[in-house]
Amino acid sequence: MAGDWIETVAEAQRRAQKRLPPSVYSALLAGAERGVTYNDNMAAFDELGFAPHVAGQPSGRELSTSVMGVPISLPVVISPTGVQAVHPGAEVAVARAAAARGTAMGLSCFASKPVEEVVAANPKTFFQTYWCGTRDRIVQRLERARATGCVGLIVTLDWSFVHARDWGSPFIPSKIDREAVRRYAPEVVRRPRWLAQWARAGGPPGLTAPNMVVAGETPPGFFDAYGEWAQTPPPSWDDLRWLCQEWGGPVMIKGIMRVDDARRAVDIGATAISVSNHGGNNLDTTPASIRALPAVAEAVGRDVEVLLDGGVRRGGDVVKALALGARAVMIGRAYLWGLAANGQAGVENVLDIFSNGIDSALRGLGRKSVDELGPEDVIIPPGFLRRLGD
Numbered sequence: 296m297a298g299d300w301i302e303t304v305a306e307a308q309r310r311a312q313k314r315l316p317p318s319v320y321s322a323l324l325a326g327a328e329r330g331v332t333y334n335d336n337m338a339a340f341d342e343l344g345f346a347p348h349v350a351g352q353p354s355g356r357e358l359s360t361s362v363m364g365v366p367i368s369l370p371v372v373i374s375p376t377g378v379q380a381v382h383p384g385a386e387v388a389v390a391r392a393a394a395a396r397g398t399a400m401g402l403s404c405f406a407s408k409p410v411e412e413v414v415a416a417n418p419k420t421f422f423q424t425y426w427c428g429t430r431d432r433i434v435q436r437l438e439r440a441r442a443t444g445c446v447g448l449i450v451t452l453d454w455s456f457v458h459a460r461d462w463g464s465p466f467i468p469s470k471i472d473r474e475a476v477r478r479y480a481p482e483v484v485r486r487p488r489w490l491a492q493w494a495r496a497g498g499p500p501g502l503t504a505p506n507m508v509v510a511g512e513t514p515p516g517f518f519d520a521y522g523e524w525a526q527t528p529p530p531s532w533d534d535l536r537w538l539c540q541e542w543g544g545p546v547m548i549k550g551i552m553r554v555d556d557a558r559r560a561v562d563i564g565a566t567a568i569s570v571s572n573h574g575g576n577n578l579d580t581t582p583a584s585i586r587a588l589p590a591v592a593e594a595v596g597r598d599v600e601v602l603l604d605g606g607v608r609r610g611g612d613v614v615k616a617l618a619l620g621a622r623a624v625m626i627g628r629a630y631l632w633g634l635a636a637n638g639q640a641g642v643e644n645v646l647d648i649f650s651n652g653i654d655s656a657l658r659g660l661g662r663k664s665v666d667e668l669g670p671e672d673v674i675i676p677p678g679f680l681r682r683l684g685d
């Protein structure tokens with residue numbers, strides 16, 4: 296319906312805020328400590344400019360590309376996020392929306408829906424894992440994802456277990472028990488549409504992590520799974536080389552900001568990397584990922600596919616990232632706002648906002664395809680770039 300159309304990601308965020316209980320909204324907003332990185336991820340895109348043409352542009356524009364061998368109809372991939380119980384459709388609704396718009400989906404190992412349901416909704420699914428538990432446990436989870444048909448693996452490395460936020464962390468229950476109901480009741484009564492949605496779906500979210508186990512095992516609660524991860528010593532680059540070999544297919548290393556780490560990712564056999572700081576949820580005051588992208592792309596862009604995520608909110612941001620060396624971007628909060636606002640249709644809407652915006656920016660720049668974009672398409676102010684590592 297025309298009235299449901301959401302014009303921008305900012306509007307999707309406003310609608311999500313109106314719809315969700317404040318604690319749930321705040322859990323999605325996240326942003327570690329003072330939120331310097333969270334804010335810089337978005338502010339940095341605004342510092343970059345365009346110099347548009349007004350006539351002589353090509354009449355049609357090509358948005359399609361591929362990531363890790365998977366063809367996608369626009370250079371925007373769903374980044375894995377672990378808290379999609381904001382809407383009963385959760386990861387399955389997101390997967391359907393991504394499939395409807397011809398793009399790929401990263402599925403978090405902390406997702407609320409089983410990988411089998413997600414792959415059935417979108418065969419272009421990449422399974423995302425952390426370095427969590429013993430090697431045997433990791434292999435078991437990978438085998439399940441591979442057997443299900445996941446077409447690539449995303450290994451996310453940038454997490455330092457920073458839980459403090461200057462604006463206050465919301466209460467997130469480990470399960471919906473009497474205490475959770477008591478604490479949430481004052482918020483939830485002011486969000487009747489959100490409550491009604493869950494009532495229609497048969498009850499509140501389960502808050503489990505079904506992809507952390509293999510067939511026949513009871514899924515752990517989200518916090519139990521998180522605890523297992525917190526107790527696992529960080530991986531070495533040799534561990535990660537082993538992981539790439541175990542998977543035996545395309546692997547993306549997500550969370551790279553430094554040139555030296557990007558080179559190591561190439562050395563261990565990664566197919567792709569995502570220049571990313573976890574959307575500003577990790578080590579605060581890490582620079583915006585777009586500031587670090589050009590140095591990384593210059594160093595390894597011929598050896599691996601370079602993606603970027605963090606702060607992407609409009610088609611113009613995607614075009615800026617591609618011009619500075621990314622093959623595609625991944626989006627996090629943008630689609631979560633769409634999901635919260637309007638389920639599958641809301642995510643499709645957000646993907647359409649990106650397609651339209653990319654198309655307009657290409658037209659303005661006189662480019663007929665995303666492959667033609669280069670640094671000359673973007674005005675980079677002095678002092679913008681950050682080269683991290685050597």
Ligand SMILES: Cc1cc2nc3c(=O)[nH]c(=O)nc-3n(C[C@H](O)[C@H](O)[C@H](O)COP(=O)(O)O)c2cc1C
Nearest residue numbers: 323374375376377403451573574605606626627628
């Ligand atoms: C609520 C939330 C949950 C997330 N969970 C995961 C996760 O489980 N795995 C992962 O690799 N990244 C996770 N991320 C990071 C995203 O994949 C992505 O890097 C980030 O959201 C990009 O920034 P953006 O939100 O500004 O687009 C999460 C981000 C948010 C906001």
